Amino acid sequence: MGNTVVEAVRGLVPALADRAQETDTAGRVPDKTVRELIDSGVFRMLQPRRHGGLEADPVDFYAAVRAVSAACCSTGWLASVLGVHPWHLALFSGQAQDEVWGSDPDTLLSSAYAPVGRLTPADGGYQLTGHWSFSSGCEYARWALLGALVVGDQGRPVDFMTVLVPRTDYRIEQAWDVVGLRGTASNDIVVDKAFVPAHRVIRNYEQAQLSGPGxxxxxxxxxxxxxxxxxxxxxxxxxxxxxxxxYESYLSVMNERVRLSLGGGRFAEDPYAQVAIARAASDVDAAILQTDRNIAELLAHASDGRDIPMELRLRTRRDQVRGTERAVAAIDLLFKTAGGNSLRRGNPIERAWRDAHAGSVHVANDTERTLAMYGRGAFGLTVEDNLV
Structure with missing residues (x-):
């Protein structure tokens, strides 16, 4: 079934590419596009079968995301983050899942995982207050997954949680005005003293230990x-x-271009340009191969009932951040060798360059910290981090 969705998504690519500039200019993904993504099944790929999902191979999910992102990265970003949240919700209690999907399995969730919320214990749950930034696609979602710290009697944090909050309990503040991934509309979420029942909370420690009520x-x-x-x-x-x-836009645009300086001639005949595209293509291919390999191995361990070794978890994170680095290096090289024409607003190379750089600053791409964790593990030192 995952392959079927990937093919359906690829069928949307021409229309998504046609709308890419509109999406970038408007600062939001068109409603029509979101509807098409819902109908394609991409948001249900990682959703549990018991709630109408496919429980597909995550490697297929990431292939679908890359296909969308090649046409419009803002749209691909929404497909990815809104599409991964059903997987996360599946770790919550069955009661929480029923509340979200019971009446509509197409219900979407956004997130803001930074632990900036404050949870105070209350009868049957917690009281939540906080202001979160960068909740991509929140206007399309009816629930939000938010990071928060439980505050003890002394006013000090005692636990790190992710909480599930309905749209009726928060407001969205328009705050997204950026240079890249402009169409993601990653606005702010504000909660003021909302009650969160205990079944809508999951401890991040349990999550890191690969356990959860779901x-x-x-x-x-x-x-x-x-x-x-x-x-x-x-x-x-x-x-x-x-x-x-x-990369594909670069080949299409530059293949027939004729240089007006540096001796003239077809750009495609320039050996330096040929080397540039070889390096860029290799970097992207290497990143995809490594990330797909690691996810496949993780799933194979889980399928066989084997414990997932820390070495594999660390390698997965190592290759994930290096994958982002390789992608940015590839688009930087293409942007540079495309010359002055790559500076024109609205051309696909320029937009891909902005979007890739914007995505690279997400906290999940904290390269030095992640590589240091891998190095600690390789030296046999203890690694304790919820992001492994």
């Missing part, structure tokens, strides 16, 4: 692989797609 109703292997792998790869996949799309 596994009682969703026993499939898809829900027994690390959040740190599934979500961070969902951040890298659109950046890889943008680089791949920029």
């Amino acid at each position: 596994q009682q109703v969703n026993p499939g292997p898809l829900y027994r692989i690390p959040f740190a792998a599934v979500f961070t790869t969902a951040v890298t996949a659109p950046v890889l797609g943008a680089a791949a799309g920029g």
Whole structure:
């Protein structure tokens, strides 16, 4: 079924490419596009079968995201982050899942995972207050997954949670005015003293230990692989797609271009340009191969009931951040060698360059910190981090 969705998504690519400039200019993905993505099934790829989902191979999900992102990275970013949230919700209690999907399995969720919320224990749950930034696609969602700290009697944080909040309990503040990924409309979410029942909360520690209440109703292997792998790869996949799309645009535009200086002649005959496209193509291919390999191995371990070794978890994160680095390096090289024409607003190379750089600054792409974690593990030192 995952392959069927990938083919359906690829059928949308020409129309998405035609709307890419409109999306960038308007600062939001058109409603028509979101409807098409819903109908394609991409948002249900990682959703549990018990709620109308496909429980598809995540490698297929990331392939679908890259295909969308090659046409329009803002749209691909929404496909990825809104599409990965059903996987996360599947780790919550069955009651929470029923509340979200019980009446409409196409219900979407946005997120803002930074632990800026304040949770105060209350009878039967918690009281939540906070202001979160960068909730991509929040206007299309009816629920939000938000990061928060539980505050103890002394006013100090005692636990790190992710909480599930309905649209009726928060407001959206328009704050998204940026240079890249402009169409994601990643606006702010504000909550003021909302009650969150205990069944809509999950401890990040449990999540990192590959356990959660949702596994009682969703026993499939898809829900027994690390959040740190599934979500961070969902951040890298659109950046890889943008680089791949920029590469294809580069070949199309530059193939027939004639130089007006440096001796003239067809651009395609320039050996330096030939080397540039070889390097760019290799970087993108290498990143895709590594990320797909790691996700496939994680799922294979879970499918076989084997423990997932820390080495594999660390390698997955290593290759994920390096994948983003490789994608940015590829589009940088193409942008530079395309010459002055790449500076024109609205051309696909320029947009891919902006979008890839915007995606690269997400906290999931904290390269030095992530590579240091891998190095600690390689030296046999203890690694304790929820993002592994």
